[in-house]
Amino acid sequence: MTKKKNKAWDWLVDGSQALDDTMIQEYAEGESSETPSVFSRPHPRESGYYERFHTWSHDRGARLMKVLYAVMVVCICVGISALLIATTSDMPQFGDAKPVEDDALSAFYVEEGYLHTGAPNIVTSIILDFRGFDTLGESHVLFIAVCTVMMLLYIPRRDDPEHLREWLASEADDRATEPHNDLILQQGAKLIVPMVMIFGIYILLNGHLSPGGGFSGGTVLGAGMILYLLSFGFQKTERFFNIHTFRRVSTAALMFYALSKGYIFFTGANRIPNGIGTGQFGAILSGGLLLPLSIAVGLVVACTMYVLYTLFRKGDL
Amino acid sequence: MIRFIVCAVFICLGLFFEITAVIGVYRFDTALRRMHAAALGDTMGLFFIVLGLIVAEGLSGNLLKYAMLVLLLWNTSPIASHLIGKLEYETNEALSKEVETWKS
Incomplete structure (x- = not known):
């Protein structure tokens, strides 16, 4: 050397x-x-x-590490593939009713679940009704994640001239380097964003009838909002979504979720009739609290995605 | 049987384009050339695979969904490629050594 x-x-x-x-x-x-x-x-x-x-x-150590790395890569890939294949070969055939009949809980969900929730989609009824407490925790985890990121990254706008000048300079820099003035992207977004939004709302509102629900619908909505932001810039999105909107929407959604779940738990534990009917089976306004709860979860998820993106991008909404 | 053969031919053609794209992404050396290879898989490869699926499906309501899929992919993938290319053009200072540019 x-x-x-x-x-x-x-x-x-x-x-x-x-x-x-x-x-x-x-x-x-x-x-x-x-x-x-x-x-x-x-x-x-x-x-x-x-x-x-x-x-x-x-030289020699690097060569040794390279060989070790290749061997480890092959070993880990083959091992994980073998594990996954072994696990899937243990799974029952599609349409096989035997495991459901053997397991009393699964049989209850499949055979009598819709009588209690009034929803054809078993997955949503389990997520939001039978195990609603778990989903409450998950939505709060999302909220806590946003709060933590906000503590670390949020830069509130201040009005004294020194900070205002800095803020304006960073805004100008942001406007200059981001691609939102790109005409091709804007024309594409004009076509795509409404479709994405409508698809997200469809998933959200139809969660208790068909595959979907709060988490997937909220993710699609948040992705649509991020796409809109990317193509048209903050000036357009500020008009309907700022920090106050985020606070109100996510707090209201979480409060609604917690209060309604608390009401259901209280009445259910004390065997009091809760007065919420299941409605007509298969109709859009049915399933008791499933639809409002999935809307609440979807709003929280959409707000979380959008706010995390904007906070990581410029520390403001 | 004929339908199966046609479907298999279309899907194999699509897989050929996809494999070409993967090889191109790994073998080319600059970002723009890699993007060119990747865009091939995003457009032609997916189009032929979806065409094969349409042939396998036959005439039904799902045809509309497949058509929507192709429309969506052909709209979004070139826009994404365009934005990546624009970013590469604006940030890579040594671009004129790699390809012919307007700058050079």
């Missing part, structure tokens, strides 16, 4: 001396100063050890 014998290298090796400009310049020019160094050099044996292990980690 060829070592550049100059002061900057010494600084890199022992780090005991302060680095100044002349040393960097010498290092950049690659001149090896023949004059004996004024800095303290490591003991010859120590520097020998250093060179030996340093070169080892650069």
Whole structure:
């Protein structure tokens, strides 16, 4: 290994001396100063050890790591594939009723679940009704994630001139570098965004009748809002979504969820009739609280996605 | 049987385009060339695979969904490629060494 014998290298090796400009310049020019160094050099044996292990980690060690890496990659991939294939081969055939009949809980969900919830979609009825407490925790996890990111990254707009100037400069920079003035993207977004939004609302509102529900619908809605933001900029989105909207919408949705679930739990535990009917089976306004709850979850998820994106992008809404 | 053969031919053609795209993404050296290869898979590969699925499905209401799928993919994928290319054009200072540009 060829070592550049100059002061900057010494600084890199022992780090005991302060680095100044002349040393960097010498290092950049690659001149090896023949004059004996004024800095303290490591003991010859120590520097020998250093060179030996340093070169080892650069050529032979690197080769060894490469071989190890390849072997590990193959082992891990084959192992995980074998595990997954073994697990899926244990799973029952599609349409096989035996495992459902064997498991009393699954049989209850499949055979009598719709009598209690009034919803054809068993998955949504389990998520939002039988195990609604779990979903309440999940929505709060999302909310807590946004709160934490906001604590770390949120830069509130201040009105004193110094900060205002900084803020304006960063806004101008943002406007200049982001692609939202791109005409092709805008024309595409004009076509795509309404379709994405309608699809998201459909998933959200139809969650208790067909595959879908709060989480997937909310994700689609949030993605549509992010696409709109990317193509048209903050000036357009600020008109319908700012920090106050986020606070009101997500707090109201979570409060509604917690209160209605608390009401259901209270009445159910005390065997009081709760007065919420299941409605006509298969109609859009049916399933008791499933539809409002999935709307609440969807709003929380959409707000979370959008706010996380904007906070990571510029620390503001 | 004929339908199966036609469907298989279309899907194999689509897979050929996809494999070409994957090989191109790994073999080409600059971002723009890789993007060119990837866009091939996004448009022609997916189109032929969906065409094969349409042939397998036959005349039904799902045909409309497949058509929507192709429409959506052919609209969004070129826009995404365009934006990536624009970013590469604006941020890569050594672009004129790689390809002919307006700057050079």
